[in-house]
Amino acid sequence: MIKDNQKIFNRIHLLLDAVIVAISYILAWYLKFNTFLMDENAGALPTSTYFSALYFLIPGYIFLYYFFNIYAPKRATRRKYEIIGIIQSNSAGLMLFMVVLFFIKLEDFSREMLFIFYAINIILTTLSRSMIRSILQYFRRRGYNLKYILLVGYSRAAEEYISRIKSNPQWGYVIRGILDDRVPSGTMYKGVKVVGRIENILYILPENKLDEIAITLALRDYDHLADIVDLCEKSGVHTKFIPDYNSLVPSRPYTEDLMGLPVINIRYVPLTNTLNWVAKRAVDIVGASFGIILFMPVMLITAIVIRLTSRGPILFKQERVGLHNQPFHIYKFRTMEMQRPSTAQRSWTVKDDPRVTRVGKFLRKVSIDELPQFFNILWGEMSLVGPRPEQSLFVEQFKEEIPRYMIKHQVRPGLTGWAQINGYRGDTSIRKRIEYDIYYIENWTFLFDVKILLLTIFKGFISKNAY
Numbered sequence: 001m002i003k004d005n006q007k008i009f010n011r012i013h014l015l016l017d018a019v020i021v022a023i024s025y026i027l028a029w030y031l032k033f034n035t036f037l038m039d040e041n042a043g044a045l046p047t048s049t050y051f052s053a054l055y056f057l058i059p060g061y062i063f064l065y066y067f068f069n070i071y072a073p074k075r076a077t078r079r080k081y082e083i084i085g086i087i088q089s090n091s092a093g094l095m096l097f098m099v100v101l102f103f104i105k106l107e108d109f110s111r112e113m114l115f116i117f118y119a120i121n122i123i124l125t126t127l128s129r130s131m132i133r134s135i136l137q138y139f140r141r142r143g144y145n146l147k148y149i150l151l152v153g154y155s156r157a158a159e160e161y162i163s164r165i166k167s168n169p170q171w172g173y174v175i176r177g178i179l180d181d182r183v184p185s186g187t188m189y190k191g192v193k194v195v196g197r198i199e200n201i202l203y204i205l206p207e208n209k210l211d212e213i214a215i216t217l218a219l220r221d222y223d224h225l226a227d228i229v230d231l232c233e234k235s236g237v238h239t240k241f242i243p244d245y246n247s248l249v250p251s252r253p254y255t256e257d258l259m260g261l262p263v264i265n266i267r268y269v270p271l272t273n274t275l276n277w278v279a280k281r282a283v284d285i286v287g288a289s290f291g292i293i294l295f296m297p298v299m300l301i302t303a304i305v306i307r308l309t310s311r312g313p314i315l316f317k318q319e320r321v322g323l324h325n326q327p328f329h330i331y332k333f334r335t336m337e338m339q340r341p342s343t344a345q346r347s348w349t350v351k352d353d354p355r356v357t358r359v360g361k362f363l364r365k366v367s368i369d370e371l372p373q374f375f376n377i378l379w380g381e382m383s384l385v386g387p388r389p390e391q392s393l394f395v396e397q398f399k400e401e402i403p404r405y406m407i408k409h410q411v412r413p414g415l416t417g418w419a420q421i422n423g424y425r426g427d428t429s430i431r432k433r434i435e436y437d438i439y440y441i442e443n444w445t446f447l448f449d450v451k452i453l454l455l456t457i458f459k460g461f462i463s464k465n466a467y
Contacts, residue, residue, distance in 0.1 A: 013071070013132070014062060020124045021061045022054060028117035032110055045108050053097075060096070061121075064089040079133065086125050094118045140172035147173050148210050152198055152228060153217030154180040154187070157244040161216060162192050176210065182221075201231060213239045269410050270444045279446060280383065287384045287453075288377035295371050302333055302368055309359050312338040315372060320389035323412045328381040330389060331372040335360025373415050385449045386414025387437035388425070398430060405430075408437045411444075416456040418448075 029050055065071060068089040070082065094114060101109050139145045151158050158178060165173045177195035187194040196204070201213075213232045217225060232239040256263040270276050303314045316334040319327050336355040356364065363369040376382040382389070387408035390398070398405045419425070419436035440448070 016128060017065060017125065018058050018062060020128055021058050021121060024121035024124055025054060025057060025117050026051075027120055028113050031116055032113040045106075045110075049106075049109075050113075057093075057097070061089070061093050064093050068092075079130070082129055083126055086122055086129070090118055090122050090125075136172070137170045140170060145172055147212060148176055149173055149212045149214055150176050150201070150204065150210050151178040151192075151214050151216045152180075152201065152232065153215060153221060153244075154178050154183040154189075154194060155216050155218035155244040157218075157242045158216035159189055161214065161242055162190050166190050178216075179204075182218075198228060198231075205237065210237050213237050215239065215241045217244060219244050267407060267410070267442070269441055271411050271441075276444070280449070281380070283446075283449070284377050284380075284383050288374045291371075291374040292378070295374070298368065299333075299371050302363065302371070305359055306334055310334075310337065310357050319392060320413065321392055321395045321409060322381055322389055323409060325395075325406070325409050327392065328376070328389075330376060330382075333363055333369040333372060335363050335369050370415060377415060381412070383412040383414045385416055385418075385440075385452045386412050387417050387440070388420065388433075389413035402431055402434055404438060405434055407441060408434065411441055416452060418452055421452060421455045 029047075065085075068085045070085045070089060097114060098111065101107075136145060151161070162175060165171065165175060175192045177193050178189075179196055179198045179201060180194055181197050183194050185194050185196055204210075215225070215228060215232065217228065229239065229241075256265065271280060306314050312334055314334060316332045316336075317329050318332075320330045322328045335357060337357060360369070373382055377384060395405075417437065418440040419433040422436055424433040424436060440452075
């Protein structure tokens with residue numbers, strides 16, 4: 001089986017990458033100097049000069065592939081991350097190559113050929129990786145190249161681990177069973193059975209061909225963790241630890257080294273970084289100013305229509321909870337009939353809500369009622385992108401009912417957000433909305449904001465859930 005010859009497989013993989021780099025380079029040279037791409041300066045350097053670069057290029061690219069983690073195990077690595085790594089390593093290789101040419105003053109070396117090589121190598125390497133993935137998945141479907149795992153401890157972490165493995169059979173993982181001292185033998189979860197107590201690992205290991213032991217203890221059993229780790233490591237089988245505090249610690253925790261003491265931050269918020277904060281605020285100011293100028297005619301027409309079709313003010317002002325739990329007044333175009341202050345907005349707006357005016361129904365459907373919030377953004381109370389703000393009474397309710405709800409207030413609320421463009425706006429699941437909001441908060445980047453804004457333009461303004 002492949003796993004029994006992993007070293008040989010890795011060497012073949014490395015050799016294949018070296019061959020692809022060479023083929024890509026030779027093909028780029030041929031396209032540049034033997035096709036219609038050839039120019040009058042094509043013969044400025046001898047062929048031997050170009051091909052002598054391969055002595056440095058091939059080992060250099062192999063090193064870059066290692067540096068960008070291209071040779072990591074592919075069982076649970078997403079294809080897109082591998083492609084990103086290929087692009088990053090090739091981009092770094094291209095830049096380093098050009099820097100070297102600059103310093104050795106080899107000005108006649110064709111830069112066009114290097115860019116052709118860059119494109120070809122990315123394409124061929126990506127295709128070869130996809131082919132390898134397909135071959136490995138084929139063998140796993142046929143029952144080869146499988147990895148057998150024993151879980152030690154029954155917990156939420158164990159259930160989540162089993163669920164992910166069962167939903168991704170292409171990974172080739174097979175769970176033999178679970179050992180636990182509290183849950184009785186025979187207990188089953190998605191086809192995986194509790195097969196005995198933890199101490200039975202001493203008898204199970206000689207009888208079963210295991211590749212890994214995964215420690216999935218429940219939080220209440222962590223006082224036994226050191227003894228269990230020692231027991232597992234004595235087995236000589238690769239051991240890994242899957243913590244049972246996923247609900248507390250994010251998937252990518254932010255760690256610090258405090259003079260040799262590892263410190264795990266419960267929540268990493270990129271926008272607490274000053275440079276990130278300044279960059280986002282600058283974009284908000286520019287974007288809000290541009291939005292006000294661009295939509296001013298629409299806002300003027302909307303104000304006139306609201307005035308002519310219903311009694312009451314043009315704008316609707318309401319207190320919401322924003323950054324660091326601070327209240328602020330959000331502004332919208334009024335879309336409802338005038339109500340008593342004691343009853344106004346004490347419940348969600350639902351489909352066919354009788355309080356919404358005919359004009360208001362249209363304004364809500366196309367999100368024009370939200371346009372005055374550009375001024376909230378300009379004043380620093382909101383951002384172009386972020387979690388949508390709620391009223392104080394709903395915040396008090398949700399923070400008791402929904403775990404991690406208050407995390408959303410660690411950033412400015414937004415005009416649009418990751419939850420909204422995924423359909424979670426209006427009368428939809430608050431729990432799912434919070435999941436998307438937390439994902440945005442923990443994974444913020446400038447490009448992520450750009451993506452959300454573009455998706456808002458194409459599918460976020462008009463929503464079936466906007467009542």
